[in-house]
Amino acid sequence: MSISTIDPSLRHQRREQALMTLLAAPAVLVIVALVVIPVGWLAAQSVYDNGFTLEHYRRIFTEEVYWRSFALTFRIALMVTLLTLLLGYPVAYAAAHAKRPWNVLILACVMLPFWTSVLVRAYAWLVLLQRTGVANQLLERFGLTTEPLAMVHNELGTVIATVHILLPFMVLPLYSTMQKIPRELMLAGASLGGGPLYSFRHIFLPLSLPGVVAGLTLVFVLTLGFYITPELLGGGRTVMISMVVSRNVELYAQWGAASAVGVVLLVCVLAIFAAVGRIIPLDKMLGQK
Amino acid sequence: MKTSLLPRLAFGLLIGLILIYLMLPVLIIVPMSFSSTRFLTFPPPALSLRWYAEYFGNPNWMQGTRMSLMLGVLTVLIATPLGTAAAYAISNAQNRLMRSLHMVLMLPLIVPIIIVAIGIFFVYAKLGLIQTLTGLVLANVMLGLPYVITSVVAGLQSFDKTQEMVARSLGMNRLRAFLTVTLPQIKASVFAGAVFAFISAIDETIIALFVSGGQYQTLTKRMFTALRDEIDPTIASISTLLTAASFLLVLLAMSGQKKEA
Numbered sequence: 001m002s003i004s005t006i007d008p009s010l011r012h013q014r015r016e017q018a019l020m021t022l023l024a025a026p027a028v029l030v031i032v033a034l035v036v037i038p039v040g041w042l043a044a045q046s047v048y049d050n051g052f053t054l055e056h057y058r059r060i061f062t063e064e065v066y067w068r069s070f071a072l073t074f075r076i077a078l079m080v081t082l083l084t085l086l087l088g089y090p091v092a093y094a095a096a097h098a099k100r101p102w103n104v105l106i107l108a109c110v111m112l113p114f115w116t117s118v119l120v121r122a123y124a125w126l127v128l129l130q131r132t133g134v135a136n137q138l139l140e141r142f143g144l145t146t147e148p149l150a151m152v153h154n155e156l157g158t159v160i161a162t163v164h165i166l167l168p169f170m171v172l173p174l175y176s177t178m179q180k181i182p183r184e185l186m187l188a189g190a191s192l193g194g195g196p197l198y199s200f201r202h203i204f205l206p207l208s209l210p211g212v213v214a215g216l217t218l219v220f221v222l223t224l225g226f227y228i229t230p231e232l233l234g235g236g237r238t239v240m241i242s243m244v245v246s247r248n249v250e251l252y253a254q255w256g257a258a259s260a261v262g263v264v265l266l267v268c269v270l271a272i273f274a275a276v277g278r279i280i281p282l283d284k285m286l287g288q289k
Numbered sequence: 290m291k292t293s294l295l296p297r298l299a300f301g302l303l304i305g306l307i308l309i310y311l312m313l314p315v316l317i318i319v320p321m322s323f324s325s326t327r328f329l330t331f332p333p334p335a336l337s338l339r340w341y342a343e344y345f346g347n348p349n350w351m352q353g354t355r356m357s358l359m360l361g362v363l364t365v366l367i368a369t370p371l372g373t374a375a376a377y378a379i380s381n382a383q384n385r386l387m388r389s390l391h392m393v394l395m396l397p398l399i400v401p402i403i404i405v406a407i408g409i410f411f412v413y414a415k416l417g418l419i420q421t422l423t424g425l426v427l428a429n430v431m432l433g434l435p436y437v438i439t440s441v442v443a444g445l446q447s448f449d450k451t452q453e454m455v456a457r458s459l460g461m462n463r464l465r466a467f468l469t470v471t472l473p474q475i476k477a478s479v480f481a482g483a484v485f486a487f488i489s490a491i492d493e494t495i496i497a498l499f500v501s502g503g504q505y506q507t508l509t510k511r512m513f514t515a516l517r518d519e520i521d522p523t524i525a526s527i528s529t530l531l532t533a534a535s536f537l538l539v540l541l542a543m544s545g546q547k548k549e550a
Contacts, residue, residue, distance in 0.1 A: 117528070
């Protein structure tokens with residue numbers, strides 16, 4: 001085998017690879033300039049304040065304000081994730097099994113809010129849940145309450161609106177997984193004497209688990225980084241991590257503290273994605289968006 | 290599978306309630322935008338276009354709207370070719386380098402946006418890009434790229450690449466082969482990606498909060514600051530228009546994609 005016979009194809013392959021890298025370069029450059037460098041800068045800033053220091057991290061882990069905010073954020077994320085699963089699973093099941101036109105109607109009801117601006121929805125929930133809002137009017141008319149409930153400007157309002165915004169991120173991966181489960185398997189289960197509940201528990205549920213994992217991950221991670229909804233519906237008292245970051249910058253000009261909190265949040269998010277990525281490829285998970 | 294009537298009815302009722310919860314914001318905002326009073330009472334005392342007049346008559350809202358539209362168009366004009374080129378590279382070269390580049394390109398969907406926002410604010414402060422159109426457009430191109438890339442990569446997956454090879458073996462250069470053979474067949478995916486990038490630019494709030502200002506305030510930034518202070522029904526009319534517009538755009542993008550499939 002002489003070198004000259006391999007060379008042209010190898011050279012061609014090299015050239016092809018170089019061309020593809022060149023084509024991707026402008027897009028990669030934009031991401032590097034506007035995500036990688038800014039985030040890297042923050043990371044550097046979190047440990048550098050006139051010399052190397054871990055003071056900002058020490059404060060995050062010892063001062064109660066930070067600690068409480070992290071605990072609150074994780075608690076809200078957990079609540080939101082469980083609620084979206086509880087609401088999303090039956091909806092995805094119905095969408096995957098209902099006949100036309102019902103399945104189209106169900107999917108339309110999931111997609112319309114999905115494409116509605118987050119600000120628009122936060123506004124709607126403010127209107128619905130305020131003291132003089134429709135929800136309180138109805139509760140009182142039906143005699144369920146005697147005075148208006150505080151459903152907004154607190155944790156409850158934040159959870160109601162966040163669940164609403166993230167429900168499609170649960171329904172869509174669930175739906176696409178459930179759609180691929182062959183109907184015959186359930187029929188086979190039934191023909192072998194399994195009742196509907198038995199077949200569901202032992203056939204359908206395990207097969208839908210990849211969708212469940214994808215939905216849980218997306219919703220949990222997205223809630224960790226939520227900003228607009230808690231800022232508008234939390235009434236200044238439900239201080240989630242991203243609000244701690246922005247306040248440290250906007251109100252107190254504490255760049256080091258903001259950066260350190262941001263880095264911890266980012267590490268949490270990346271760790272969760274990396275852990276789940278071992279089970280489900282990341283691009284499949286993000287493809288749902 | 291035969292199930293008795295009662296559990297089926299209960300299940301249907303449950304689904305109905307969840308769907309109402311999903312639709313509630315849209316159901317509440319549209320009537321409110323046509324209400325004659327600033328309070329939401331049922332039934333609304335009278336219908337009026339008062340809040341639409343308020344929106345169209347207010348120079349601040351109009352300026353924000355123009356700014357957002359311009360931002361959306363500029364973002365699409367830059368993000369679409371950049372994203373399409375990257376998607377072409379990703380689907381043609383399945384080597385390790387390109388796979389890791391693909392992951393890098395998806396970073397805007399992974400990194401919490403507040404972290405990106407303050408990072409950008411900090412970098413822009415050094416470069417003098419705060420409160421500039423250039424700065425805003427660049428940030429929105431970054432946010433829009435993953436949408437264009439995801440959509441075009443999906444379109445290229447269902448496209449038979451040998452067609453482009455044939456065109457090239459018949460003497461077309463690569464660019465011409467792409468433009469005359471490949472692009473026409475994936476144009477619906479490119480269009481869908483462009484639409485999603487546009488919607489994301491119009492909707493973006495958090496980065497705009499940090500880097501836009503002065504004469505370059507976007508509509509969403511004005512809405513956010515207005516919402517923080519009070520419940521202003523003008524926002525109901527803006528919200529109705531925004532929802533209708535994004536819904537129409539998505540329908541347009543989807544109908545194009547269906548034809549392609």
